[in-house]
Amino acid sequence: MVPFPADLTPPDCAFASDNAAGAHPKILEAVIAANSGHELAYGDDPHTRRCEALFAELFGAPVRTLLTFNGTGANVLALATALGPSQGVLCTGWSHIAVDETGAPERVLGVKLIDVPAADAKLTPGDVAAQAQHFGVMHHVQPGVVSVTQSTELGTVYTPEEIGEICEVAHGLGMLVHLDGARIANAVAAHGQGVESLRAMTIGAGVDVVSFGGTKNGFLGGEAVVICNPDLVRWAPYLRKQVTQLPSKMRFVAAQFNAALTDGLWLETADHANQMARYLYDSVRKLPGIGFDAPPAVNAVFPCLPDQIIDPLREWCFFWDWDRLRSQVRWMTAWDTTPVDVDRFVAGVRHFLA
């Protein structure tokens, strides 16, 4: 192994994933502040009640919010609230629920996922409309829920109009729409109109239930299932416990969201991560030997690199492969990535490319 040049300092924050980052100081402070005295468990506490109020305010609608532990759990719970008997879930072949959750939806819900190909990880209204062919065929699961991811697993973003069209087609067919928003903050930040963007791509578009991510956006850990369609509320509390996602000391999940939803912190952190990805992209896009399919819409860039530099570069500063066949990797920024981190990393990339 060739030693790394002494003057090549790796960044403090690597580019492995946004869930490699820790918690934002304000979020940690909120947890500390919530750790005072006794509060009833399972959500019967003022922090959780405040959290529910903040989500209703954020969405500008009487949504019902259920806090959960992690993204897989939030997705499983959200789908559980929306699925009817013998119904399946339409999603893309890239979707996290289909490929990165170890079959949790199948196991916990007994549900079939109908995954369709999508080069950019985005469903189209046509994909939804095409499901109508299965209605009434007793040998097929009945398409019941459309699940879109925003931002997607490929770092692409739906416009609110695109989501609205999917919802319109879905609702016209009697289907409901779930939005997996593990990185919804990054998508909202990318759209640029702040809370209005959030409302436009959820309530405004007609989404029925949202998995609203916190963990990847500077939390210790915590996600929210935001139910926009009041028909889905009734059984949700029981389902949450049944799918093992009821936090006992819920105040500590609530406190994190309460901090994030105060003064727009949730958007600020996501926007920062997005900007760092753009800065990273701009810093390397013209380097010889590096290629991109597209500029980053959110907080990940997907460069193709000369194959022989991937492992040495990773050895120096860790990141994950994306598509090794194309020598494509993923560099992901987080709420705490700094321009200095980017500069140092770019220096390393230049070094190994040279």
Place this chain on the structure above:
Amino acid sequence: MVPFPADLTPPDCAFASDNAAGAHPKILEAVIAANSGHELAYGDDPHTRRCEALFAELFGAPVRTLLTFNGTGANVLALATALGPSQGVLCTGWSHIAVDETGAPERVLGVKLIDVPAADAKLTPGDVAAQAQHFGVMHHVQPGVVSVTQSTELGTVYTPEEIGEICEVAHGLGMLVHLDGARIANAVAAHGQGVESLRAMTIGAGVDVVSFGGTKNGFLGGEAVVICNPDLVRWAPYLRKQVTQLPSKMRFVAAQFNAALTDGLWLETADHANQMARYLYDSVRKLPGIGFDAPPAVNAVFPCLPDQIIDPLREWCFFWDWDRLRSQVRWMTAWDTTPVDVDRFVAGVRHFLA
């Protein structure tokens, strides 16, 4: 409503539940300390590795530990590692898995629970032996796992010998044993021999897999599935994700356990809670109109009260009913209950009894 006397100050910490308490300062500090820079997600971090080592050291055996979010999740995962095809779980009719988890084992695992009556919430070797009648009967689930709770849902405690006998009978029949230790620390503290007690009632007794509780013992939240039987290790990591219990930023769960397992904090907090329950019991047991079935073995007392004082007393300082038909309630202590809390509460009890 009669106003409460001005000199009757309710305790700072009520007696609702140990999960109404917050996090112990040392545990919170450990979380704060772990919040430094980037660490890979899903357990590939030094905190989690240390946690695994600490558990192996604690159990004095090469156990494999998987961190999870909550007790229901830990139980579901533990059972998932131990159950074979078409097998069921023997437990008491009081068991948390049978009555307080909204059917999570049935839903997530598709498993049948075989719940048998037990006045003291403890299974006997005879209960296990009696399951042999179902072996080979194709119309019955095949008894595969015995689940005991330590300390039990009624606040009783198994001796290590009792657990050992259950394991012996179970293993002799080809069954495995799960120990739901949501309050195992309280049971160990009650037994009085520290780590030796823990080892005796788990590894020594022959338990195959343990749900080791943290949440109720001064954590923000976090439980561990400790696999003692190496045959159960192989699929456990996949099962954890599949049942939605894989923490993303696992270091923050690990850090809590690392603090708890350092210098015996986990036992100290549990022992304190137990002592406070005993102090409360001793302070009220001779009061006229109050009755007990037994002194507390761990951190809950179950008094029978004059029915008409229950609601006023609760109005003043909250606690839960236990068996309203007997006018029996539950008062539970926690790691942070103080003698002053007990004294104030006892003053209230005396006031309402008068």
Place this chain on the structure above:
Amino acid sequence: MVPFPADLTPPDCAFASDNAAGAHPKILEAVIAANSGHELAYGDDPHTRRCEALFAELFGAPVRTLLTFNGTGANVLALATALGPSQGVLCTGWSHIAVDETGAPERVLGVKLIDVPAADAKLTPGDVAAQAQHFGVMHHVQPGVVSVTQSTELGTVYTPEEIGEICEVAHGLGMLVHLDGARIANAVAAHGQGVESLRAMTIGAGVDVVSFGGTKNGFLGGEAVVICNPDLVRWAPYLRKQVTQLPSKMRFVAAQFNAALTDGLWLETADHANQMARYLYDSVRKLPGIGFDAPPAVNAVFPCLPDQIIDPLREWCFFWDWDRLRSQVRWMTAWDTTPVDVDRFVAGVRHFLA
């Protein structure tokens, strides 16, 4: 082993079970007659259409009938049509779904059964009313369906009024009612008013969905799920396939029901079986050493015998134990049991008792 006396001829039909009997000649003839040329599969055939019409006529109501293969399958499908998310099923601890189906409801439906003790295997309105305590408690499955068995696993029978009261309480609480009628024909025959009894104990009583048995009543094999509550119809065809109960060549199941439902054959066969049980009971009840809790209501008698004669008698003519601790066995009659079978069997009983 003492040889059996040469003049002690065992009966042609033993008393093991009604599912040890074959098919009634008229039912077999119907299958033979249906085996003519091609008919579309999965129920799109005239036999199945006729079957659906015959059931609507029988129930005197626009019921929707789905044919299935076996009793476990019919029960699982019936429950699937009636259960909402996070709901459980109230039943007795004797119920077939709870103790004789290898956990099929739990595995296939992920549902929790709430089984309550019942000395006579009959639920009471009070049992149903008591479930209200669980409503709204998020740690409990929500009681959603009441399942009664008619006639019960102990050979007892509900009156239509008793079922009506259960339905009234259940519906008042927002619950639905399933009737496991694997032996409903025997119960109707016992009640004595023919089709009116059937209607009274199902449609009239308010039952939502019925498992209507054929197999034990002279079929090759086949059961029907009769949906009385139109709200349960919509997803039933998809659920039937999903739970593996969609017969491909459905005409052959339909033909059996069509024969059974013609000229009251289904009642005639069941009534005959009931009468043979009564005749057997009357023939042995006064023999010394034999005891009964009650006369048979349907087609099974449950004698307690001198323990030492059970095995020799069984060796001579097979039957099953019921409660060996009480030296209680079960003798069951079928559509084809003859008085001569009974007389021969009684001769054997007398011989071994002597």
Place this chain on the structure above:
Amino acid sequence: MVPFPADLTPPDCAFASDNAAGAHPKILEAVIAANSGHELAYGDDPHTRRCEALFAELFGAPVRTLLTFNGTGANVLALATALGPSQGVLCTGWSHIAVDETGAPERVLGVKLIDVPAADAKLTPGDVAAQAQHFGVMHHVQPGVVSVTQSTELGTVYTPEEIGEICEVAHGLGMLVHLDGARIANAVAAHGQGVESLRAMTIGAGVDVVSFGGTKNGFLGGEAVVICNPDLVRWAPYLRKQVTQLPSKMRFVAAQFNAALTDGLWLETADHANQMARYLYDSVRKLPGIGFDAPPAVNAVFPCLPDQIIDPLREWCFFWDWDRLRSQVRWMTAWDTTPVDVDRFVAGVRHFLA
């Protein structure tokens, strides 16, 4: 609607599906013959014991056979015997388990199907080998079972060597192999070496468990799960009941197989169906306006027709669409299709093509 020419007599047996055909006379006779007196239920009868012996003889190996009701049930049971915890099933996107069973595997088994594209509905050893990438990744179900269909849903056939290579790769990776043989008789007939072909493509190739079809091959109804790998036997009887596939009066399923497996009837009927498909293909392949991708390997032909004749032709003699976008339909022959049926049908095709 133009009236059909008076001299155009439609065939007695249409070409909709092999499951539109009834039962072969010998199979029906066997059922009739089995309907004599009482036999214990659930397989403890001489017909079932004989059936198990006949399968062992047929496979030339000590296989364990479990009779079931239908194809979906057989597949679900077969997969249940082979799957380990957190494992998934590799299959093609055409596979019956993935697209024609209303998500039964997902619902009943909680399993994820990993379906890969295959133009000819056949998996390759490379498809299996590629699954190795998922081993050890805790976010993915662990590929545990490979399911191949023989003959496939597209009417193609694996050679024994092809299946053997798949088994070799699968076993080398620790995976097991399931063969969905709903139409295995047609595949064996196509291969041409009789029982030797069957053994070569199952036991010889290394298949672990087979769904052995009867229904489509001249039965009233009935399938068999043939377990070749003795490790899969232990829990199979309990799993059969649990997935609702335990026939009560099993003798009537067994009797059908016993007739089919006597004097090679099962192969004779399948071979006849195959030949009729070939005769149909040969009779129409050169007609102007009709096109084929390939000659039939088994008992289905998939012609592309002038779009405007499809509906009139179907109106005259029913068949199903296959790929309406290509104006492709499916004509399927059965054990009872006669040359006269084919000739009449071809006359109709000629008429409508003219």
